[in-house]
Amino acid sequence: MTTVEPTSSTTAAAALLDPEFLKSLRSQMLSFARLQLNDDQQAEDAVQEALAGALKNAASFNRQAALKTWVFSILKNKITDSLRSKYREQEHMLAEADACKNGEELDDQLFNQTGHWHAEERPVEWNAPTRLVHERQFWAVFDACLNHLPAKQARVFMMREFLELTSEEICDAASLTVSNLHVLLYRARVQLRECLENNWFTGPMGASS
Amino acid sequence: MMNCREATRLLSEAQDRKLTLAENVELKFHTMMCSGCRNFGKQMSSLRSFMSDYARPEQDDLRK
Incomplete structure (x- = not known):
């Protein structure tokens, strides 16, 4: 309609x-x-x-x-x-221990001991990402990937990218230090990137795009 | 010498703050040599562009 x-x-x-x-x-x-x-x-x-x-x-x-x-x-x-x-x-939104564990697991999954990409995790080039705004199926995958993010990461990521708040505004609103915020945003972006790459750009959905 | 873990952190932070000249130079040098991090950097920009489309209410018709 x-x-x-x-x-x-x-x-x-x-x-x-x-x-x-x-x-x-x-x-x-x-x-x-x-x-x-x-x-x-x-x-x-x-x-x-x-x-x-x-x-x-x-x-x-x-x-x-x-x-x-x-x-x-x-x-x-x-x-x-x-x-x-x-x-x-709330006093603080970050459960430090959980955040640390999550980060170490993510690091081990992506990088080897010298801090370089594991061969199978190295990002590939995305094919024509600007055309995707007209793809209904892409947005379904994008939605699913966003909803799959851990809650705290999703929230600060949305504050930054959807509400377009500055780092200072988010830190003020969420009682975070700037370095904590950067860590949360980094993890959110890494996981969102990974999810889109696996489920769209190199997955069966994106093979034809 | 910067590794990929450090490079990806800076590529993400570049979305939220202005990198220093030293960080920029080292990052440029690393991404010249590393296709994975070069792709990662482009994808950070793509994510931002996807989010600005995602935030447009007009896009809702496509997501339904």
Whole structure:
């Protein structure tokens, strides 16, 4: 189903009150919020607040942006606020021992004793990665790989790459040191890269791409 | 002499901070010699590009 994008503040408010448009938009917002917050209730709250904020500020909707993009930018801010308060309630999000164990296993799996790639783990060239945005199956694999990341790594990775927070903002929100953050992001990227390579670029799904 | 473990850490960190001149020079030298790390560096950029597409709500229609 293709949703018609409104082009002015009047139609923006009307669209947000249209049950069919609202139902479709709300469902997409919820799936984003759940992935990031990992808490159904908090996701519901963030989406409700974002929609209420969008309706309240419909007059400031800039017709140069798609309505959905504009509403999602409000949702991103709500999610960021939720994450900040969530992490402040916890003393520290890193269980150091677990993180260390996970890192050593990953290192041993990828690198030999001199720190160079094991032959079978050496990254291969990815074929035409820019064409993949139009591949439905690629996004299914990408989603699965993202959801397969350990929770803490996934959360900081999404804060960095999806919410586009700076390192300082993430460290502040998640009570992390910069070096801890870099380690978590490194592990997330290494595992996401590995998962995509094994399941798309050199796997049966990507053999034809 | 930098090894692949150190090179991949720097290639990841380059997404989050500005590397020093010394780090950049050593990394350039290493990736000239190592195809695995050269591919890894390109893939770090690809991941960022995938994530910016992933974050676009319009992409949702493709993911359904």
